Amino acid sequence: MCSAYKRVGVDMIIALPDDKESARQDVFQRIRFFAAPYFVHKSKTIGKKGFLFIQSNSTLAEMSLPIPILANGHPMIKQRSVLLYFLTFNEYTQELCRDDFELTAVSAELHRSIEDYDPMKEFVVMMRFRCGHVAVGAVPLVPDYELSVKLGAQYYGGENAHSGALQLNLDDI
Numbered sequence: 001m002c003s004a005y006k007r008v009g010v011d012m013i014i015a016l017p018d019d020k021e022s023a024r025q026d027v028f029q030r031i032r033f034f035a036a037p038y039f040v041h042k043s044k045t046i047g048k049k050g051f052l053f054i055q056s057n058s059t060l061a062e063m064s065l066p067i068p069i070l071a072n073g074h075p076m077i078k079q080r081s082v083l084l085y086f087l088t089f090n091e092y093t094q095e096l097c098r099d100d101f102e103l104t105a106v107s108a109e110l111h112r113s114i115e116d117y118d119p120m121k122e123f124v125v126m127m128r129f130r131c132g133h134v135a136v137g138a139v140p141l142v143p144d145y146e147l148s149v150k151l152g153a154q155y156y157g158g159e160n161a162h163s164g165a166l167q168l169n170l171d172d173i
Helices: 002-008 017-046 060-064 089-099 101-116 145-156
Strands: 051-056 081-087 122-128 134-140 166-169
Touching: 002 017, 002 060, 017 051, 017 060, 017 081, 017 122, 017 134, 017 145, 017 166, 051 089, 051 101, 081 089, 089 101, 101 122, 101 134
Parallel strands: 051 122
Antiparallel strands: 051 081, 081 166, 122 134
């Protein structure tokens, strides 16, 4: 835990690019067993290429900490959570970019990632945090594709099907 708290410092700000990458990986590690099946199920159900949009009301620094205790030792006041949405590139440009022009800055990278990823091995993720941090990239499918298909159908299909977002409370996982 020390490295995570050192990364955010007493100001709870992540300044260095390598630290931001490490923090994103820490967040994603905690949600990947839910995110991959959700993505695979949605992409199979919708039948289109898209990406997983992960959004949080918390900052990247808050989300990256292993426990809900701030660097000053005080407990976090609010529950740390992420919302996951499966979006196509058209939905992204027509809905998200319309309301948040800053997201257009990563449009080319997102489009390229969606066109180039191997759906049997990886999926595309865009992360956005309250601090304004946005990141785009392809991540490995963990669990693998076949298991993600089975878990996705079990968790998100049938009577559990819903068309909206998936909310994950990090402090409950």
